[in-house]
Every structure is written in C-alpha cells, then in structure tokens.
Amino acid sequence: MSLRPEFYPDTIDAYLEDEGGGIMSPWAIFVFPGSSPVFFGHFPDNPVLPAVIQMALVRFLTERCLGFSLRPKFQQRSRFTAIVTPNEPLRVDLAVSDEGGNFRTVFSLTRRADVVARGEIVYEREAVSGGGE
Helix, strand or coil, X not given: CCCCHHHCCEEXXXXXXXXXXXXXXXXXXXXXXXXXXXXXXXXXXXXXXXXXXXXXXXXXXXXXXXXXXXXEEEXXXXXXXXXXXXXXXEEEEEEEEXXXXXXXXXXXXXXXXXXXXXXXXXXXXXXXXXXXX
C-alpha cells in the first residue's frame, strides 16, 4: 500500500544513519492532523490511526532509505500495543538490512515514551513495469 498524497502526514524531522555492515537506521517523526482522511471512519467519535497506515509509514520510510519501490514479502512478529490519535507525534525507527535481494526491516513506532507498534517486515524490490509494445 502506498500513501496517496492527501494521506501524507506532516514530517517533523528525519535522519538516516548507516551503521555499517549493511544496516541502515533511518528514523522520522510524523504527525497526522485531525483533518487527515486516514481518520475518516476509524472511528468517527474516537479517531485512531489505523494499523495499515502505520505499516504504510514503515514501508514509506524503508523505500526512502533504499531509494526504490518495495512490496511486502512477509511480515512476522508484529505487535500493536497502543493507539495513536490525531496530532500526536509518532516516531518511526527502522533497522534496514539487505539480505540478498530481500530487505529486512525491523521497526518500532513510539508515541512519547510509549511503544505503540513493533515488528519485522521483509520486502522485495518492486518489479519495474516495461513501457514496451
């Protein structure tokens, strides 16, 4: 799932660190305003950032770190432990490693000092469509 432009949050800050050994550790802080369409219908009287949007942020940041489009291959050990509401800064921390064409992303999403989600996703490079006949 790619985020459509109207779904993009405000990015407060972002950083990329190359830890060596093929591991990169990007992080970014995002804020979704209450007017964002991601909250429409989830839930009308008590807006909560959907888990699918949280996973889209992990993919978005992983793609920006690597510089190309990805598609999820499988997800493992993912856990959502708290809710995120509008206007709360959400920090996304990743450890991205290349494993022979698969890209393992270990992620942690935090709100203030609380971990709201953590887990691991393996991506593969998205095939580029040919423009031929």
